[in-house]
Amino acid sequence: MARFVQTGRPHDSRQKTDRMATSSSSTTPPTNSTPPADSTPPAPRPRHGRRLIYLAGGALAVVLAVAFLRPHTTTTKHARTGDQPVAVATVGKGDMPVILTELGTVVPITNVTVQSRIDGYLMQVLFTEGQHVHKGDLLALIDTRPYEVLLAQYQGQLEQDQAQLAAARVDNARYQRLIRQNSVAAMTAKDQQYKVEQLEGTVKADQALVDNEKLQITYCHILAPVDGRVGIRQVDMGNYITAGQTNGLVILTQMQPISVIFTLPENDIGPVAARLRTGTPLPVDAWDSSNLTHIATGQVSVLDSQIDTSTGTVRMRAIFPNSQEELFPNQFVNARLLVNTDHDVLLVPTNALQTGPNGQFVYVVRADSTVEVRNVKVGHASDSMTVVTDGVKEGERVVTDGVDHLRDGVKVSIPQPGDATATPATGAPQGQKG
Incomplete structure (x- = not known):
């Protein structure tokens, strides 16, 4: 039986890569991967430029922190002491006017619409709009000629009736002598006496007509009834005006x-x-x-x-x-x-008064620079000062500004006038005059 023995040298990974490249070249057309002769690789960025940027940014951050976070001298002082800065005023006595x-x-007092009492044409306007006039000054003139004609007529009628009255009186005197002599009938003498009385009444009526026409002529002259200032003219010269017309001639x-x-x-x-x-x-x-x-x-x-x-x-x-x-x-x-x-009363600045659940109160600064809440009763007040009838004593100091974060027992400081953050304190109240 044949046996295959593996050699001890492992396969090289580079050979595997070469085989994969060869396999790929068999299916993909070859490409020219050689770079051009004139192209050069980019130079690496120097590291010292980044360091400069970091240093500049850090310096800017330090400057801004110093500018915005540096505390003021007095603020640092108050922060160190923990006292609340306030403005105060001293309670004092003075006079308070009671003003409603x-x-x-x-x-x-007098406002007059100047009217015409008669009818007629307005012949003259003798005032200037906005002028100050005196009582009796002539303001305007209405045509007097129609009334002068009637006056002449009534005067003639009066003279005629006066002549008849004079003749009747002579006859009456003669009849009275004859009746005493029994030379005339009593009825005739009595009738003559009645005729005299009748003519006397006629003369009186004629005299009244004459006086009335004289009055109408007087009314043609429109006079100022009081001293004052005339306004804008309501009627122009040449217009026909009537007695009591709307808006009148002018307002005085x-x-x-x-x-x-x-x-x-x-x-x-x-x-x-x-x-x-x-x-x-x-x-x-x-x-x-x-x-x-x-x-x-x-x-x-x-x-x-x-x-x-x-x-x-x-x-x-x-x-x-x-x-x-x-x-x-x-x-x-x-x-x-x-x-x-009101004389010799206790006065406090009005802005020192606060309002709470129990009514009005003030913050009184004690000798140890702590504040005390003190309920007070108030009286009359003006724009700047208020009368206090109970709750404080003369010479005590009350807080007028900086009360937002105060409470009973808080320690406060009173900035001096030279302090940049100080609020000017209100001095002792003085007497007021109405």
Whole structure:
């Protein structure tokens, strides 16, 4: 039996690869894999360029970290101490004016629509639009000729009837002498007496017609009824106007003085009425509609006689000299009425007051620089200061700014004015004037 013996030298892997290549060449056309003579392999990229890029990126990262992460000196100080920076003000005593601010409207004391009392053609307009006129100034002239003709007619009728009356009086005197002599019938003398009385009535009627025509001629001259400022002319010269026509001739408004009418809540009537009964003038300041600019100062003239049940308010009128015409009719203003002034009361800045579940409170800074929550009772207030009736004492310091993260017992710091991050602290409140 024949035996096949395998030699000890293993097959070379390269021979196997050569056989596979030969097998492939038997089926695939040969290709020229020899590179061109002029082509050269690409040079390898130097490693030192990558190192430069890495170094530049690292340096940029360090610069940005220093710029954004470097803490401020004072911030580092507060972070080291852990204190909350706040602004404070000292509770002090002063005067607080009791002011009521209500919405008011500028209303002229006198506002007249100048009308014609008669019919006729408008012959002259003797004013300029926007002109200030005085009482009795001639504003316009209506054609007087028709009334002058009637006046002449009535005067002639009057003279005729006066002549008849004079003749009747002479006859009556003669009849009265004759009747005493029994020379004439009593009836004749009595009739003559009645005739005299009848003519006297006729003369009176004629005189009234004459006076009426004189009055019509007077009405042809349209005069200013009050001092004031005329507005825009409603009728031009040459038009035929009638008595009491719509819009009239012009509107005349009294500008000096002028009034402001505003409403007062019924709960505030008592103190105001008490001051008015004593004869004490109540000053009123008029501010613009935005409540930022002071316009004029006047005083209360009258309190209305009844409360409006639909609004629960009562109307008041304040008079302003308006010498420079700062106030204009129908202008909306904020009327600040000074009712009284509270003297020697505790005052705190209004922004120190906080509102919590138990009402209003303040943060009081104790001697060890910790804060204490203190409930307070407040009274009258202005834009910047508030009266405190209970809860704090004079000289105590209250927090006015930086209260967002405060709670009872937190330690705080008060930055000095030279500190870049310091918030200026409010000083001790001073007395205010209304």
